[in-house]
Amino acid sequence: MTQNIKAAWIAVDWGTSNMRAWALSASGSVLAQARSDKGMGGLTKAEFEPALLALVDDWLDGPTPVIACGMVGARQGWVEAPYAATPCPPLSSGFARVASNDPRLDVYVIPGVKQMQPADVMRGEETQIAGYLAQNPNWDGVICLPGTHTKWAHISAGEIVSFQTFMTGEFFATLASHTVLRHSVAQDGWDDAAFETGLSDAYARPEKLAGRLFSLRAEGLLHDLPGSSARARLSGLLIGAELASAKPYWLGQQIAVIGAGALASLYVKALAMQAVFATQVNAEAATLAGLTAAYRQLKG
Amino acid sequence: MTQNIKAAWIAVDWGTSNMRAWALSASGSVLAQARSDKGMGGLTKAEFEPALLALVDDWLDGPTPVIACGMVGARQGWVEAPYAATPCPPLSSGFARVASNDPRLDVYVIPGVKQMQPADVMRGEETQIAGYLAQNPNWDGVICLPGTHTKWAHISAGEIVSFQTFMTGEFFATLASHTVLRHSVAQDGWDDAAFETGLSDAYARPEKLAGRLFSLRAEGLLHDLPGSSARARLSGLLIGAELASAKPYWLGQQIAVIGAGALASLYVKALAMQAVFATQVNAEAATLAGLTAAYRQLKG
Structure with a gap:
Protein backbone atom coordinates (compact mmCIF):
# COMPACT_ATOMS: atom_id res chain seq x y z
CA MET A 1 0.00 0.00 0.00
CA THR A 2 1.08 3.53 -0.71
CA GLN A 3 1.24 5.76 2.40
CA ASN A 4 1.77 9.42 3.13
CA ILE A 5 1.20 10.32 -0.52
CA LYS A 6 -1.16 13.21 -1.05
CA ALA A 7 -2.07 13.91 -4.65
CA ALA A 8 -2.49 17.41 -6.04
CA TRP A 9 -4.67 15.71 -8.62
CA ILE A 10 -5.36 12.18 -9.88
CA ALA A 11 -5.27 10.88 -13.45
CA VAL A 12 -7.40 7.86 -14.38
CA ASP A 13 -7.42 5.74 -17.54
CA TRP A 14 -10.65 3.74 -17.22
CA GLY A 15 -11.32 1.28 -20.02
CA THR A 16 -13.71 -1.59 -20.57
CA SER A 17 -11.56 -4.22 -18.86
CA ASN A 18 -9.21 -2.37 -16.54
CA MET A 19 -8.60 0.91 -14.77
CA ARG A 20 -5.35 2.62 -13.93
CA ALA A 21 -4.76 5.61 -11.66
CA TRP A 22 -1.83 7.92 -11.01
CA ALA A 23 -1.28 10.32 -8.09
CA LEU A 24 0.34 13.53 -9.35
CA SER A 25 2.08 16.41 -7.64
CA ALA A 26 1.28 20.05 -8.41
CA SER A 27 4.32 20.11 -10.71
CA GLY A 28 3.13 17.03 -12.59
CA SER A 29 5.39 14.35 -11.12
CA VAL A 30 3.97 10.86 -10.66
CA LEU A 31 3.92 10.15 -6.90
CA ALA A 32 2.23 6.75 -7.07
CA GLN A 33 0.22 4.53 -9.37
CA ALA A 34 -2.25 1.69 -9.01
CA ARG A 35 -4.41 -0.49 -11.23
CA SER A 36 -7.29 -2.89 -10.95
CA ASP A 37 -9.51 -5.07 -13.11
CA LYS A 38 -12.60 -2.99 -12.28
CA GLY A 39 -13.17 -2.05 -15.90
CA MET A 40 -16.30 -0.18 -16.95
CA GLY A 41 -17.65 -3.33 -18.63
CA GLY A 42 -18.26 -5.09 -15.33
CA LEU A 43 -19.61 -2.22 -13.22
CA THR A 44 -23.06 -0.86 -12.45
CA LYS A 45 -23.47 2.92 -11.95
CA ALA A 46 -23.21 2.55 -8.18
CA GLU A 47 -19.99 0.56 -8.34
CA PHE A 48 -17.78 3.17 -10.05
CA GLU A 49 -17.13 5.34 -7.01
CA PRO A 50 -16.15 2.43 -4.71
CA ALA A 51 -13.92 1.03 -7.50
CA LEU A 52 -12.14 4.39 -7.75
CA LEU A 53 -11.82 4.82 -3.99
CA ALA A 54 -10.33 1.34 -3.67
CA LEU A 55 -7.37 2.61 -5.70
CA VAL A 56 -7.02 6.25 -4.62
CA ASP A 57 -8.42 6.63 -1.08
CA ASP A 58 -4.95 6.80 0.48
CA TRP A 59 -3.98 9.65 -1.83
CA LEU A 60 -6.86 11.95 -0.86
CA ASP A 61 -6.40 14.89 1.50
CA GLY A 62 -9.36 17.18 0.99
CA PRO A 63 -11.12 17.84 -2.32
CA THR A 64 -8.94 16.50 -5.13
CA PRO A 65 -9.48 16.86 -8.88
CA VAL A 66 -9.72 13.53 -10.72
CA ILE A 67 -9.44 13.54 -14.53
CA ALA A 68 -10.59 10.35 -16.23
CA CYS A 69 -10.68 9.16 -19.83
CA GLY A 70 -12.01 6.10 -21.61
CA MET A 71 -15.16 4.03 -21.54
CA VAL A 72 -16.02 5.40 -18.09
CA GLY A 73 -17.65 8.21 -20.12
CA ALA A 74 -19.86 5.93 -22.23
CA ARG A 75 -23.62 5.87 -21.88
CA GLN A 76 -23.29 2.72 -19.75
CA GLY A 77 -20.38 4.22 -17.78
CA TRP A 78 -20.23 6.35 -14.63
CA VAL A 79 -21.40 9.54 -16.36
CA GLU A 80 -22.06 10.05 -20.05
CA ALA A 81 -19.56 12.46 -21.61
CA PRO A 82 -21.18 13.19 -25.00
CA TYR A 83 -18.89 12.86 -28.02
CA ALA A 84 -17.32 15.89 -29.65
CA ALA A 85 -17.73 15.79 -33.44
CA THR A 86 -14.88 15.89 -35.96
CA PRO A 87 -13.19 18.07 -37.00
CA CYS A 88 -12.28 19.01 -33.42
CA PRO A 89 -9.29 19.21 -31.08
CA PRO A 90 -8.71 15.90 -29.26
CA LEU A 91 -9.63 17.60 -25.99
CA SER A 92 -12.92 19.45 -26.21
CA SER A 93 -14.07 21.73 -23.46
CA GLY A 94 -17.16 19.73 -22.49
CA PHE A 95 -15.77 17.59 -19.68
CA ALA A 96 -18.54 15.71 -17.87
CA ARG A 97 -18.59 16.26 -14.13
CA VAL A 98 -19.53 13.40 -11.83
CA ALA A 99 -21.84 13.92 -8.86
CA SER A 100 -19.83 11.84 -6.38
CA ASN A 101 -20.87 10.94 -2.86
CA ASP A 102 -17.44 11.36 -1.30
CA PRO A 103 -16.76 15.12 -0.96
CA ARG A 104 -13.02 14.53 -1.44
CA LEU A 105 -13.63 13.50 -5.08
CA ASP A 106 -14.03 16.14 -7.79
CA VAL A 107 -14.26 13.95 -10.92
CA TYR A 108 -14.26 15.03 -14.59
CA VAL A 109 -14.55 12.70 -17.57
CA ILE A 110 -13.06 13.57 -20.97
CA PRO A 111 -15.54 13.30 -23.89
CA GLY A 112 -14.90 10.83 -26.70
CA VAL A 113 -14.87 11.90 -30.34
CA LYS A 114 -17.37 10.94 -33.03
CA GLN A 115 -17.34 11.20 -36.80
CA MET A 116 -20.78 11.37 -38.34
CA GLN A 117 -19.92 10.23 -41.88
CA PRO A 118 -18.57 7.58 -42.19
CA ALA A 119 -19.87 6.83 -38.69
CA ASP A 120 -17.13 6.17 -36.17
CA VAL A 121 -16.40 6.70 -32.48
CA MET A 122 -13.44 6.73 -30.07
CA ARG A 123 -13.15 6.98 -26.27
CA GLY A 124 -9.72 7.14 -24.69
CA GLU A 125 -7.66 7.40 -27.87
CA GLU A 126 -8.45 11.15 -28.07
CA THR A 127 -6.56 11.55 -24.79
CA GLN A 128 -3.51 9.71 -26.14
CA ILE A 129 -3.63 11.87 -29.24
CA ALA A 130 -3.83 14.99 -27.05
CA GLY A 131 -0.82 13.76 -25.09
CA TYR A 132 1.21 13.18 -28.23
CA LEU A 133 0.31 16.63 -29.58
CA ALA A 134 1.15 18.25 -26.20
CA GLN A 135 4.63 16.78 -26.51
CA ASN A 136 4.91 17.53 -30.25
CA PRO A 137 3.29 20.93 -30.86
CA ASN A 138 2.37 21.80 -34.45
CA TRP A 139 2.66 18.15 -35.52
CA ASP A 140 0.61 17.22 -38.59
CA GLY A 141 0.25 13.69 -39.86
CA VAL A 142 -1.47 10.41 -39.08
CA ILE A 143 -1.58 8.69 -35.71
CA CYS A 144 -2.16 4.94 -35.56
CA LEU A 145 -3.32 3.54 -32.21
CA PRO A 146 -3.14 -0.28 -32.35
CA GLY A 147 -5.31 -2.23 -29.94
CA THR A 148 -8.46 -4.30 -29.70
CA HIS A 149 -9.98 -1.69 -32.01
CA THR A 150 -7.15 0.00 -33.88
CA LYS A 151 -7.72 3.65 -34.79
CA TRP A 152 -6.13 5.67 -37.60
CA ALA A 153 -6.53 9.42 -37.12
CA HIS A 154 -5.63 12.22 -39.49
CA ILE A 155 -4.30 15.21 -37.52
CA SER A 156 -3.96 18.72 -38.93
CA ALA A 157 -3.59 22.08 -37.20
CA GLY A 158 -4.17 20.53 -33.78
CA GLU A 159 -7.45 18.87 -34.76
CA ILE A 160 -8.66 15.35 -35.46
CA VAL A 161 -9.81 15.82 -39.05
CA SER A 162 -11.05 12.25 -39.63
CA PHE A 163 -10.49 8.77 -38.26
CA GLN A 164 -11.31 5.12 -38.89
CA THR A 165 -11.56 2.08 -36.64
CA MET B 1 -40.78 -44.53 -32.13
CA THR B 2 -40.68 -46.24 -35.48
CA GLN B 3 -41.76 -49.86 -35.39
CA ASN B 4 -41.77 -52.81 -37.79
CA ILE B 5 -39.37 -51.05 -40.11
CA LYS B 6 -36.50 -53.18 -41.23
CA ALA B 7 -33.88 -51.39 -43.28
CA ALA B 8 -32.09 -52.97 -46.25
CA TRP B 9 -29.39 -50.45 -45.46
CA ILE B 10 -28.97 -47.27 -43.41
CA ALA B 11 -27.64 -43.88 -44.52
CA VAL B 12 -26.03 -41.57 -41.94
CA ASP B 13 -24.97 -37.92 -42.22
CA TRP B 14 -22.77 -37.42 -39.13
CA GLY B 15 -21.40 -33.93 -38.68
CA THR B 16 -19.70 -32.03 -35.88
CA SER B 17 -22.90 -30.91 -34.15
CA ASN B 18 -25.64 -33.31 -35.28
CA MET B 19 -26.30 -36.70 -36.81
CA ARG B 20 -29.10 -37.81 -39.09
CA ALA B 21 -30.04 -41.34 -40.16
CA TRP B 22 -32.36 -42.77 -42.79
CA ALA B 23 -33.70 -46.35 -43.08
CA LEU B 24 -33.79 -47.38 -46.74
CA SER B 25 -35.44 -50.22 -48.61
CA ALA B 26 -33.61 -52.37 -51.15
CA SER B 27 -35.13 -50.23 -53.91
CA GLY B 28 -33.86 -47.02 -52.27
CA SER B 29 -37.09 -45.70 -50.71
CA VAL B 30 -36.84 -43.88 -47.39
CA LEU B 31 -38.72 -45.97 -44.79
CA ALA B 32 -37.94 -43.83 -41.76
CA GLN B 33 -35.61 -41.12 -40.55
CA ALA B 34 -34.27 -39.90 -37.23
CA ARG B 35 -31.85 -37.30 -35.92
CA SER B 36 -30.04 -36.40 -32.74
CA ASP B 37 -27.58 -33.84 -31.40
CA LYS B 38 -24.89 -36.51 -30.88
CA GLY B 39 -22.49 -34.81 -33.26
CA MET B 40 -18.92 -36.03 -33.62
CA GLY B 41 -17.63 -32.97 -31.75
CA GLY B 42 -19.07 -34.13 -28.44
CA LEU B 43 -18.29 -37.86 -28.59
CA THR B 44 -15.41 -40.05 -27.44
CA LYS B 45 -14.48 -43.10 -29.54
CA ALA B 46 -16.59 -45.39 -27.36
CA GLU B 47 -19.68 -43.22 -27.63
CA PHE B 48 -20.19 -43.41 -31.40
CA GLU B 49 -21.74 -46.89 -31.51
CA PRO B 50 -24.28 -46.21 -28.73
CA ALA B 51 -25.17 -42.89 -30.37
CA LEU B 52 -25.85 -44.67 -33.66
CA LEU B 53 -27.81 -47.51 -32.03
CA ALA B 54 -29.98 -45.00 -30.18
CA LEU B 55 -31.28 -43.87 -33.58
CA VAL B 56 -31.29 -47.08 -35.64
CA ASP B 57 -31.70 -50.04 -33.30
CA ASP B 58 -35.36 -50.53 -34.19
CA TRP B 59 -34.49 -50.74 -37.89
CA LEU B 60 -31.99 -53.60 -37.54
CA ASP B 61 -32.86 -57.19 -38.50
CA GLY B 62 -29.61 -59.05 -38.92
CA PRO B 63 -26.39 -57.60 -40.36
CA THR B 64 -27.21 -54.27 -42.04
CA PRO B 65 -24.91 -52.05 -44.08
CA VAL B 66 -24.55 -48.53 -42.71
CA ILE B 67 -22.99 -45.85 -44.95
CA ALA B 68 -21.89 -42.70 -43.15
CA CYS B 69 -20.37 -39.43 -44.28
CA GLY B 70 -19.04 -36.33 -42.52
CA MET B 71 -16.82 -35.58 -39.57
CA VAL B 72 -17.42 -39.09 -38.19
CA GLY B 73 -14.48 -39.99 -40.47
CA ALA B 74 -12.08 -37.41 -39.03
CA ARG B 75 -9.04 -38.37 -36.98
CA GLN B 76 -10.99 -37.57 -33.81
CA GLY B 77 -14.10 -39.40 -35.13
CA TRP B 78 -15.24 -43.00 -34.93
CA VAL B 79 -12.76 -44.28 -37.51
CA GLU B 80 -10.35 -42.24 -39.60
CA ALA B 81 -11.23 -42.34 -43.29
CA PRO B 82 -8.10 -40.87 -44.90
CA TYR B 83 -8.70 -38.09 -47.42
CA ALA B 84 -8.63 -38.76 -51.16
CA ALA B 85 -6.50 -36.17 -52.98
CA THR B 86 -7.71 -33.91 -55.78
CA PRO B 87 -8.20 -34.35 -58.66
CA CYS B 88 -10.48 -37.29 -57.76
CA PRO B 89 -14.10 -38.43 -58.03
CA PRO B 90 -16.14 -37.25 -55.04
CA LEU B 91 -16.54 -40.88 -53.94
CA SER B 92 -13.24 -42.66 -53.79
CA SER B 93 -13.05 -46.40 -53.26
CA GLY B 94 -11.31 -46.30 -49.89
CA PHE B 95 -14.30 -46.46 -47.54
CA ALA B 96 -13.17 -46.96 -43.95
CA ARG B 97 -14.78 -49.95 -42.23
CA VAL B 98 -15.67 -49.69 -38.55
CA ALA B 99 -15.01 -52.57 -36.15
CA SER B 100 -18.33 -52.41 -34.33
CA ASN B 101 -19.32 -54.41 -31.28
CA ASP B 102 -22.89 -55.06 -32.35
CA PRO B 103 -22.81 -57.79 -35.07
CA ARG B 104 -25.89 -56.27 -36.70
CA LEU B 105 -23.89 -53.19 -37.70
CA ASP B 106 -21.69 -53.22 -40.83
CA VAL B 107 -20.49 -49.62 -40.93
CA TYR B 108 -18.53 -47.84 -43.70
CA VAL B 109 -17.38 -44.25 -43.62
CA ILE B 110 -16.85 -42.20 -46.79
CA PRO B 111 -13.42 -40.52 -47.03
CA GLY B 112 -13.16 -36.76 -47.20
CA VAL B 113 -11.24 -34.99 -49.97
CA LYS B 114 -8.03 -33.00 -49.59
CA GLN B 115 -6.20 -30.59 -51.87
CA MET B 116 -2.50 -30.37 -51.21
CA GLN B 117 -1.80 -26.95 -52.78
CA PRO B 118 -3.37 -24.60 -51.76
CA ALA B 119 -4.08 -26.78 -48.71
CA ASP B 120 -7.77 -27.48 -48.18
CA VAL B 121 -10.02 -30.24 -46.85
CA MET B 122 -13.68 -31.30 -46.94
CA ARG B 123 -15.67 -34.01 -45.15
CA GLY B 124 -19.32 -34.48 -46.02
CA GLU B 125 -19.53 -32.06 -48.94
CA GLU B 126 -17.95 -34.68 -51.24
CA THR B 127 -21.03 -36.83 -50.60
CA GLN B 128 -23.39 -34.00 -51.55
CA ILE B 129 -21.35 -33.39 -54.70
CA ALA B 130 -21.57 -37.11 -55.52
CA GLY B 131 -25.33 -36.97 -55.03
CA TYR B 132 -25.70 -34.01 -57.34
CA LEU B 133 -23.56 -35.66 -60.01
CA ALA B 134 -25.52 -38.93 -59.66
CA GLN B 135 -28.67 -36.98 -60.49
CA ASN B 136 -26.96 -34.86 -63.19
CA PRO B 137 -24.57 -37.14 -65.09
CA ASN B 138 -21.90 -35.47 -67.22
CA TRP B 139 -22.43 -32.14 -65.45
CA ASP B 140 -19.42 -29.81 -65.53
CA GLY B 141 -19.26 -26.53 -63.65
CA VAL B 142 -18.86 -25.17 -60.15
CA ILE B 143 -20.72 -26.30 -57.05
CA CYS B 144 -21.10 -23.91 -54.12
CA LEU B 145 -22.00 -25.46 -50.76
CA PRO B 146 -22.90 -22.68 -48.30
CA GLY B 147 -22.60 -23.44 -44.61
CA THR B 148 -20.45 -22.81 -41.56
CA HIS B 149 -17.52 -23.37 -43.90
CA THR B 150 -18.68 -22.67 -47.43
CA LYS B 151 -16.99 -24.71 -50.17
CA TRP B 152 -16.59 -23.84 -53.85
CA ALA B 153 -15.68 -26.87 -55.97
CA HIS B 154 -14.71 -27.00 -59.62
CA ILE B 155 -16.15 -30.16 -61.23
CA SER B 156 -15.02 -31.57 -64.54
CA ALA B 157 -15.46 -35.03 -66.08
CA GLY B 158 -16.91 -36.42 -62.86
CA GLU B 159 -13.98 -35.26 -60.72
CA ILE B 160 -13.38 -32.57 -58.11
CA VAL B 161 -10.60 -30.67 -59.84
CA SER B 162 -10.03 -28.07 -57.15
CA PHE B 163 -11.88 -26.46 -54.26
CA GLN B 164 -11.65 -23.65 -51.73
CA THR B 165 -13.15 -23.15 -48.28
Missing part, protein backbone atom coordinates in the same frame (compact mmCIF):
# COMPACT_ATOMS: atom_id res chain seq x y z
CA PHE A 166 -10.44 -1.44 -37.57
CA MET A 167 -11.47 -4.40 -35.41
CA THR A 168 -8.21 -6.20 -36.20
CA GLY A 169 -7.20 -6.96 -32.61
CA GLU A 170 -10.61 -8.30 -31.72
CA PHE A 171 -10.74 -10.36 -34.97
CA PHE A 172 -7.44 -11.93 -34.14
CA ALA A 173 -8.46 -12.89 -30.62
CA THR A 174 -11.88 -14.11 -31.74
CA LEU A 175 -10.67 -16.14 -34.71
CA ALA A 176 -7.90 -17.71 -32.63
CA SER A 177 -10.24 -18.63 -29.76
CA HIS A 178 -13.80 -19.07 -31.02
CA THR A 179 -13.52 -20.64 -34.48
CA VAL A 180 -12.16 -23.86 -35.99
CA LEU A 181 -8.81 -22.03 -36.30
CA ARG A 182 -8.34 -22.52 -32.55
CA HIS A 183 -7.24 -26.10 -33.32
CA SER A 184 -4.39 -24.83 -35.51
CA VAL A 185 -3.41 -21.44 -34.05
CA ALA A 186 -1.25 -21.56 -30.91
CA GLN A 187 -2.07 -19.28 -27.99
CA ASP A 188 1.52 -18.05 -27.93
CA GLY A 189 4.77 -18.41 -29.82
CA TRP A 190 5.79 -16.53 -32.94
CA ASP A 191 7.39 -16.91 -36.38
CA ASP A 192 8.69 -13.72 -38.02
CA ALA A 193 8.81 -15.22 -41.51
CA ALA A 194 5.20 -16.41 -41.25
CA PHE A 195 4.09 -12.95 -40.12
CA GLU A 196 5.84 -11.38 -43.11
CA THR A 197 4.34 -13.91 -45.54
CA GLY A 198 0.83 -13.31 -44.23
CA LEU A 199 1.30 -9.58 -44.28
CA SER A 200 2.61 -9.52 -47.85
CA ASP A 201 -0.11 -11.86 -49.13
CA ALA A 202 -2.97 -9.92 -47.58
CA TYR A 203 -1.56 -6.51 -48.42
CA ALA A 204 -0.96 -7.42 -52.05
CA ARG A 205 -4.33 -9.17 -52.54
CA PRO A 206 -6.65 -8.10 -49.72
CA GLU A 207 -9.67 -9.36 -51.67
CA LYS A 208 -8.30 -12.88 -51.17
CA LEU A 209 -8.33 -12.70 -47.37
CA ALA A 210 -11.69 -14.44 -46.97
CA GLY A 211 -10.27 -17.52 -48.66
CA ARG A 212 -6.90 -17.53 -46.93
CA LEU A 213 -7.95 -18.03 -43.35
CA PHE A 214 -9.20 -21.61 -43.58
CA SER A 215 -5.86 -22.55 -45.16
CA LEU A 216 -4.31 -22.09 -41.71
CA ARG A 217 -6.44 -25.01 -40.53
CA ALA A 218 -5.89 -27.09 -43.67
CA GLU A 219 -2.12 -26.56 -43.61
CA GLY A 220 -2.14 -27.67 -40.00
CA LEU A 221 -3.92 -30.88 -40.99
CA LEU A 222 -2.07 -31.62 -44.23
CA HIS A 223 1.36 -30.04 -43.88
CA ASP A 224 1.89 -29.90 -40.09
CA LEU A 225 2.02 -26.08 -40.06
CA PRO A 226 3.27 -25.28 -36.52
CA GLY A 227 0.77 -23.50 -34.28
CA SER A 228 3.19 -20.64 -33.66
CA SER A 229 3.57 -20.11 -37.42
CA ALA A 230 -0.21 -20.19 -37.88
CA ARG A 231 -0.51 -17.60 -35.11
CA ALA A 232 2.01 -15.25 -36.73
CA ARG A 233 0.58 -15.76 -40.22
CA LEU A 234 -2.95 -14.99 -38.97
CA SER A 235 -1.66 -11.79 -37.39
CA GLY A 236 0.12 -10.87 -40.62
CA LEU A 237 -2.94 -11.57 -42.75
CA LEU A 238 -5.18 -9.37 -40.62
CA ILE A 239 -2.72 -6.49 -40.25
CA GLY A 240 -1.93 -6.71 -43.98
CA ALA A 241 -5.62 -6.42 -44.83
CA GLU A 242 -5.90 -3.47 -42.46
CA LEU A 243 -2.94 -1.70 -44.06
CA ALA A 244 -4.46 -2.19 -47.51
CA SER A 245 -7.77 -0.78 -46.31
CA ALA A 246 -6.17 2.10 -44.38
CA LYS A 247 -3.84 3.09 -47.23
CA PRO A 248 -5.63 6.42 -47.83
CA TYR A 249 -4.66 7.28 -44.24
CA TRP A 250 -0.99 6.46 -44.22
CA LEU A 251 0.18 6.91 -47.80
CA GLY A 252 2.61 9.81 -48.05
CA GLN A 253 2.04 10.87 -44.45
CA GLN A 254 4.17 11.37 -41.37
CA ILE A 255 3.13 8.53 -39.03
CA ALA A 256 3.21 8.02 -35.25
CA VAL A 257 2.19 4.67 -33.77
CA ILE A 258 0.98 4.94 -30.16
CA GLY A 259 0.67 1.59 -28.46
CA ALA A 260 1.82 -1.03 -26.01
CA GLY A 261 5.05 -2.77 -26.96
CA ALA A 262 4.62 -5.90 -29.05
CA LEU A 263 1.50 -5.01 -31.03
CA ALA A 264 2.69 -1.49 -31.85
CA SER A 265 6.01 -2.95 -32.99
CA LEU A 266 4.16 -5.19 -35.45
CA TYR A 267 2.47 -2.16 -36.98
CA VAL A 268 5.77 -0.29 -37.22
CA LYS A 269 7.31 -3.33 -38.90
CA ALA A 270 4.35 -3.75 -41.24
CA LEU A 271 4.57 -0.10 -42.29
CA ALA A 272 8.33 -0.43 -42.76
CA MET A 273 7.66 -3.30 -45.18
CA GLN A 274 5.78 -0.72 -47.29
CA ALA A 275 8.77 1.66 -46.95
CA VAL A 276 6.89 3.85 -44.47
CA PHE A 277 8.87 4.79 -41.40
CA ALA A 278 6.77 5.41 -38.31
CA THR A 279 7.69 6.79 -34.92
CA GLN A 280 6.67 4.50 -32.05
CA VAL A 281 5.28 6.22 -28.96
CA ASN A 282 4.74 4.69 -25.53
CA ALA A 283 1.00 4.41 -24.90
CA GLU A 284 1.09 4.93 -21.14
CA ALA A 285 3.22 8.05 -21.47
CA ALA A 286 0.85 9.43 -24.11
CA THR A 287 -2.19 8.74 -21.91
CA LEU A 288 -0.64 10.44 -18.90
CA ALA A 289 0.47 13.42 -21.00
CA GLY A 290 -3.07 13.72 -22.39
CA LEU A 291 -4.67 13.55 -18.93
CA THR A 292 -2.18 16.19 -17.79
CA ALA A 293 -3.11 18.44 -20.73
CA ALA A 294 -6.77 18.01 -19.80
CA TYR A 295 -6.07 18.90 -16.17
CA ARG A 296 -4.25 22.07 -17.22
CA GLN A 297 -7.04 23.00 -19.61
CA LEU A 298 -9.60 22.49 -16.84
CA LYS A 299 -7.77 24.07 -13.91
CA GLY A 300 -5.74 26.59 -15.87
CA PHE B 166 -14.43 -19.82 -46.91
CA MET B 167 -15.21 -19.46 -43.22
CA THR B 168 -17.99 -16.98 -43.96
CA GLY B 169 -20.72 -18.71 -41.94
CA GLU B 170 -18.51 -19.10 -38.91
CA PHE B 171 -17.30 -15.48 -39.24
CA PHE B 172 -20.84 -14.24 -39.27
CA ALA B 173 -21.84 -16.20 -36.19
CA THR B 174 -18.65 -15.31 -34.33
CA LEU B 175 -18.70 -11.59 -35.15
CA ALA B 176 -22.37 -11.34 -34.25
CA SER B 177 -21.95 -13.17 -30.93
CA HIS B 178 -18.40 -12.75 -29.63
CA THR B 179 -17.31 -9.22 -30.60
CA VAL B 180 -18.43 -5.64 -29.87
CA LEU B 181 -20.76 -6.00 -32.87
CA ARG B 182 -23.04 -8.14 -30.69
CA HIS B 183 -24.36 -4.89 -29.19
CA SER B 184 -25.50 -3.67 -32.63
CA VAL B 185 -26.33 -6.82 -34.62
CA ALA B 186 -29.69 -8.45 -33.83
CA GLN B 187 -29.89 -12.21 -33.38
CA ASP B 188 -32.72 -12.34 -35.90
CA GLY B 189 -34.68 -10.12 -38.23
CA TRP B 190 -33.68 -9.07 -41.74
CA ASP B 191 -33.49 -6.12 -44.14
CA ASP B 192 -33.14 -6.93 -47.84
CA ALA B 193 -31.90 -3.46 -48.80
CA ALA B 194 -29.19 -3.57 -46.11
CA PHE B 195 -28.06 -7.00 -47.35
CA GLU B 196 -27.79 -5.68 -50.89
CA THR B 197 -25.89 -2.56 -49.79
CA GLY B 198 -23.40 -4.61 -47.79
CA LEU B 199 -22.98 -7.08 -50.63
CA SER B 200 -22.39 -4.39 -53.25
CA ASP B 201 -19.96 -2.46 -51.07
CA ALA B 202 -17.83 -5.46 -50.18
CA TYR B 203 -17.93 -6.98 -53.64
CA ALA B 204 -16.90 -3.72 -55.31
CA ARG B 205 -14.16 -2.86 -52.78
CA PRO B 206 -13.30 -6.05 -50.87
CA GLU B 207 -10.06 -4.48 -49.64
CA LYS B 208 -12.21 -2.06 -47.60
CA LEU B 209 -13.94 -4.81 -45.61
CA ALA B 210 -11.61 -4.58 -42.60
CA GLY B 211 -12.68 -0.97 -42.10
CA ARG B 212 -16.38 -1.44 -42.74
CA LEU B 213 -17.30 -3.77 -39.92
CA PHE B 214 -16.87 -1.38 -37.00
CA SER B 215 -19.16 1.06 -38.79
CA LEU B 216 -22.05 -1.30 -37.94
CA ARG B 217 -21.38 -0.53 -34.28
CA ALA B 218 -20.79 3.19 -34.85
CA GLU B 219 -23.94 3.59 -36.96
CA GLY B 220 -25.89 1.87 -34.20
CA LEU B 221 -24.54 4.41 -31.70
CA LEU B 222 -24.74 7.55 -33.86
CA HIS B 223 -27.51 6.93 -36.39
CA ASP B 224 -29.73 4.34 -34.66
CA LEU B 225 -29.07 1.70 -37.30
CA PRO B 226 -31.65 -1.03 -36.51
CA GLY B 227 -30.22 -4.35 -35.31
CA SER B 228 -31.96 -6.26 -38.08
CA SER B 229 -30.39 -3.97 -40.70
CA ALA B 230 -26.97 -4.39 -39.09
CA ARG B 231 -27.49 -8.16 -39.20
CA ALA B 232 -28.39 -8.15 -42.90
CA ARG B 233 -25.59 -5.72 -43.80
CA LEU B 234 -23.02 -7.85 -41.95
CA SER B 235 -24.20 -10.89 -43.90
CA GLY B 236 -24.01 -8.94 -47.16
CA LEU B 237 -20.51 -7.63 -46.40
CA LEU B 238 -19.16 -11.10 -45.66
CA ILE B 239 -20.82 -12.84 -48.61
CA GLY B 240 -19.76 -9.97 -50.88
CA ALA B 241 -16.15 -10.35 -49.79
CA GLU B 242 -16.42 -14.10 -50.37
CA LEU B 243 -17.80 -13.62 -53.88
CA ALA B 244 -14.97 -11.23 -54.72
CA SER B 245 -12.42 -13.72 -53.45
CA ALA B 246 -14.10 -16.72 -55.13
CA LYS B 247 -14.52 -14.97 -58.48
CA PRO B 248 -12.00 -17.25 -60.25
CA TYR B 249 -14.33 -20.11 -59.32
CA TRP B 250 -17.66 -18.78 -60.49
CA LEU B 251 -16.86 -16.38 -63.32
CA GLY B 252 -18.22 -17.71 -66.60
CA GLN B 253 -19.23 -21.05 -65.08
CA GLN B 254 -22.41 -23.07 -64.74
CA ILE B 255 -23.23 -22.93 -61.01
CA ALA B 256 -25.19 -25.15 -58.63
CA VAL B 257 -25.72 -24.04 -55.02
CA ILE B 258 -26.34 -26.95 -52.64
CA GLY B 259 -27.60 -25.88 -49.24
CA ALA B 260 -30.29 -25.48 -46.65
CA GLY B 261 -32.97 -22.94 -47.52
CA ALA B 262 -32.28 -19.41 -46.33
CA LEU B 263 -28.49 -19.32 -46.54
CA ALA B 264 -28.37 -20.97 -49.97
CA SER B 265 -30.96 -18.47 -51.18
CA LEU B 266 -28.70 -15.60 -50.12
CA TYR B 267 -25.89 -17.02 -52.24
CA VAL B 268 -28.20 -17.47 -55.22
CA LYS B 269 -29.35 -13.88 -54.80
CA ALA B 270 -25.80 -12.59 -54.39
CA LEU B 271 -24.72 -14.37 -57.58
CA ALA B 272 -27.78 -13.04 -59.41
CA MET B 273 -26.67 -9.51 -58.46
CA GLN B 274 -23.49 -10.26 -60.49
CA ALA B 275 -25.72 -11.52 -63.35
CA VAL B 276 -24.83 -15.15 -62.61
CA PHE B 277 -27.79 -17.50 -62.48
CA ALA B 278 -27.31 -20.47 -60.19
CA THR B 279 -29.43 -23.60 -59.72
CA GLN B 280 -30.41 -24.18 -56.08
CA VAL B 281 -30.32 -27.78 -54.88
CA ASN B 282 -31.81 -29.21 -51.69
CA ALA B 283 -28.96 -30.21 -49.39
CA GLU B 284 -30.70 -33.13 -47.71
CA ALA B 285 -31.71 -34.64 -51.05
CA ALA B 286 -28.14 -34.28 -52.31
CA THR B 287 -26.73 -35.94 -49.18
CA LEU B 288 -29.12 -38.86 -49.44
CA ALA B 289 -28.44 -39.30 -53.16
CA GLY B 290 -24.70 -39.28 -52.43
CA LEU B 291 -24.98 -41.86 -49.66
CA THR B 292 -27.09 -43.97 -52.03
CA ALA B 293 -24.44 -43.69 -54.74
CA ALA B 294 -21.84 -44.78 -52.19
CA TYR B 295 -23.96 -47.77 -51.14
CA ARG B 296 -24.34 -48.87 -54.76
CA GLN B 297 -20.63 -48.46 -55.38
CA LEU B 298 -19.88 -50.57 -52.32
CA LYS B 299 -22.53 -53.28 -52.61
CA GLY B 300 -23.57 -52.99 -56.25
